Amino acid sequence: xxxxxxxxxxxxxxxxxxxxxxxxxxxxxxxxxxxxxxxxxxxxxxxxxxxxxxxxxxxxxxxxxxxx
Numbered sequence: 001x002x003x004x005x006x007x008x009x010x011x012x013x014x015x016x017x018x019x020x021x022x023x024x025x026x027x028x029x030x031x032x033x034x035x036x037x038x039x040x041x042x043x044x045x046x047x048x049x050x051x052x053x054x055x056x057x058x059x060x061x062x063x064x065x066x067x068x
Contacts, residue, residue: 005030006039007051 003013003021010025021030029040029048040048 003030003032006037 002011004011005013005023005025005028007028008023008026010023012024013030014022014024016022016029019032021032022028023030027042028051029042031038031040039051039054041051043049
């Protein structure tokens with residue numbers, strides 16, 4: 001799977017779970033379920049805060065997710 005971060009456009013994405021990824025460019029966590037992507041900020045205590053409201057629905061849907 002080749003993916004770009006919807007926040008910083010980096011391709012430096014690591015897989016941390018079956019549907020979870022981490023961007024080493026801007027330190028956010030991404031969850032992908034089919035065509036839906038959710039974006040989270042990792043807080044100091046390890047909890048996740050959703051950043052989905054910062055992204056327009058079109059931006060998330062059009063981010064480059066391609067299975068190779």
